[in-house]
Amino acid sequence: MTRSDTLQVRGLATGYRARQIIRGLDLPDLRAGEVHSLVGPNAAGKSTLMRALAGLQPASGSVRLGGEELVGLPLAEHARRVTYMPQTLPQGVALSVLESVLGALQASATGHPDGDSHDAAQRRAVAILERVGILHLAMEGLDHLSGGQRQLVSLAQALVRAPRVLLLDEPISALDLQHQLRVMRLVQELARERGMIAIMVLHDLQIAARWSDGIVMLSQGAVVATGTPGEAITPASLARVYGVQARVEHCSRGGLQIMVDEVL
Ligand SMILES: Nc1ncnc2c1ncn2[C@@H]1O[C@H](COP(=O)(O)OP(=O)(O)OP(=O)(O)O)[C@@H](O)[C@H]1O
Numbered sequence: 001m002t003r004s005d006t007l008q009v010r011g012l013a014t015g016y017r018a019r020q021i022i023r024g025l026d027l028p029d030l031r032a033g034e035v036h037s038l039v040g041p042n043a044a045g046k047s048t049l050m051r052a053l054a055g056l057q058p059a060s061g062s063v064r065l066g067g068e069e070l071v072g073l074p075l076a077e078h079a080r081r082v083t084y085m086p087q088t089l090p091q092g093v094a095l096s097v098l099e100s101v102l103g104a105l106q107a108s109a110t111g112h113p114d115g116d117s118h119d120a121a122q123r124r125a126v127a128i129l130e131r132v133g134i135l136h137l138a139m140e141g142l143d144h145l146s147g148g149q150r151q152l153v154s155l156a157q158a159l160v161r162a163p164r165v166l167l168l169d170e171p172i173s174a175l176d177l178q179h180q181l182r183v184m185r186l187v188q189e190l191a192r193e194r195g196m197i198a199i200m201v202l203h204d205l206q207i208a209a210r211w212s213d214g215i216v217m218l219s220q221g222a223v224v225a226t227g228t229p230g231e232a233i234t235p236a237s238l239a240r241v242y243g244v245q246a247r248v249e250h251c252s253r254g255g256l257q258i259m260v261d262e263v264l
Helices: 046-053 075-081 097-108 118-132 147-159 177-194 205-211 235-242
Strands: 006-016 019-025 035-039 059-065 082-085 165-169 197-201 214-219 222-227 244-250 256-263
Touching: 006 046, 019 046, 019 059, 019 222, 035 046, 035 177, 035 205, 046 059, 046 082, 046 165, 046 197, 075 082, 082 147, 097 118, 097 147, 118 147, 118 177, 147 165, 147 177, 165 177, 177 197, 177 205, 205 256, 214 235, 222 235, 235 244
Parallel strands: 035 197, 035 214, 082 165, 165 197
Antiparallel strands: 006 019, 006 059, 214 222, 244 256
């Protein structure tokens, strides 16, 4: 099944009790099947923005999905439409990998027609573990996994919910080169297959450029550059946002080559 959702973010404001982090932020419209990367320096507000989009912290302004306003929806309703994968999986959970993915599926109550059947849930969980490449870990305890394996389980927990909008906060930060590539390819494939909108926080701009339809560059809670990777990632935006002197070259196979020469 594919969808034709558009996510429209207008005038979004959010922060913490003592401090507003994001003030009146607009994003370009994000369309079904697209992958977008949210990039920017440490403390720019990327995770704060993601949590606000996920309905996990109070926000004002407008976030519309397929015309429906999400700001102010009860959390359970919000979570049925938007899934957020945080930077780290909670520790001390005495479940196997498969149980944790089944738990994520049940908790999401996505209203799939086969949602009631235990066998169907089991099949979906196994299928997603297979696609993430961790079926061999199905019976392992979560607390016995390496950091990278935990990150892949966290991804499987998010993907099994089949959300309309998938938010991934640094999903490849603990992964080796091969698994980084596999995860980026999988997210792009699933976005296209399901008509899902995927937004990822990434620090690696080259990977973001290679796998994203669009880039949003954030600095101090505000959008500084948007567009295709080639439009958003330029020597001028890198100097302004990251304070570095860099060269950006367009590769013949697509993608960008970014070389950072100096701190300004
Ligand atoms: N729970 C909190 N309470 C108060 N302030 C917070 C809280 N979480 C984050 N902040 C502040 O909000 C600002 C943005 O933080 P955020 O985690 O959104 O940045 P980020 O862009 O995701 O950074 P990083 O790349 O380092 O993960 C920072 O100044 C941070 O200190």
